[in-house]
Amino acid sequence: MSTLSGSEVGAGPAGRVVALRCFPVKAAGGESLAALEVTPSGVAGDREWAVYDQADKLASGKHTRRLRRMDEVFALVASRRGGDTVLVLPDGTEVVAGESGADTALSTHFREPVRLRREDAIPHQDAAPVSVVGTATLAELGRHEGDGRPLDPRHLRTNIVVETQEPYVEESWVGHEVSIGGVRLRVTDRTERCRMVGVAQVDLPPRPGMLKVVSVHHDLRAGVYAEVVAPGRIALGDEAGLA
Structure with missing residues (x-):
């Protein structure tokens, strides 16, 4: 497996998985996990x-x-x-x-x-079963709002946070298959955001200007959606690379 690189996917390299979350009830707060089991239909138990x-x-x-x-x-x-x-x-x-x-x-x-x-025949997911964001994207969004802290990925309800060096680099993965741990994903689209990026949640203060930041600075998009090509397990510290 090769490391995701600018020459292959159009921007800076991706690193290791630094956070994993599952949200068993749609829109409610979820749980931080050391590993995720990914089935053909998405993260086990998510939404x-x-x-x-x-x-x-x-x-x-x-x-x-x-x-x-x-x-x-x-x-x-x-x-x-x-x-x-x-x-x-x-x-x-x-x-x-x-x-x-x-x-x-x-x-x-x-x-x-x-x-x-x-969940029954109609999926609870908004657009795709897995969501991914890079740490550089979180830092870039936070730089424009409040005290400059990186945006907490819980505001984005993201399953997988990957260490990245350049903001929005994960968008260059759209159309590519990516291996993360023992899972292969096909990145399908950028993720359009709503007011949830700034609302207060349990143990998470509001970021009242964040929706405007995402809109003005990046066309209301942050992070990407992905479909499962090959299921498996993803753990903290796993590498992300081209499949």
């Missing part, structure tokens, strides 16, 4: 569940035909424990997706009837 309102719209940070802005979802954190998906509410209450009482507790939190539903 497996979502909060639905009575009109069958998914709780999110924006309005679309299938999504509804419901900011209460940002106060929740989800993790996988064994075979269960557990959601922690702001008061510390824990509910298990699919168990009796979970929907009641969530409806109280949202102040309207909602229910947790597992």
Whole structure:
């Protein structure tokens, strides 16, 4: 496997994996992991569940035909424990997706009837099953807003963060197959961002000017989407390179 290089993909080299996250419930906070299992359909357990309102719209940070802005979802954190998906509410209450009482507790939190539903024929992912961003992109975005701290990748709900030297270099991977650890991905498109890049979340303060930064400086795009070509395992420290 060769290291991703400018001569091969149009920009600076990529390095090792520095962060991995899974988000078991769409739009809720997720968990930082030492490794991800990647199946043919994406990161195992990622966005497996979502909060639905009575009109069958998914709780999110924006309005679309299938999504509804419901900011209460940002106060929740989800993790996988064994075979269960557990959601922690702001008061510390824990509910298990699919168990009796979970929907009641969530409806109280949202102040309207909602229910947790597992993904079925309609994917919970917005556009592709895996998301990737480079550290140089996070640093560049942060340089233009607030105190200059790099943007926390949790604002982007990104699965894989790869060490990079040049901002937005990952965009030059679009159309290429990339190996990360034991997984081969095909990078399909740049990721269009919404207001979630700046909203406050659990243990994550707001970045109120970040959406404008992404819009003005980079056409509202940050990071890339990818599809799974060959499933496997990705761990912290794994190398990224051309397949």
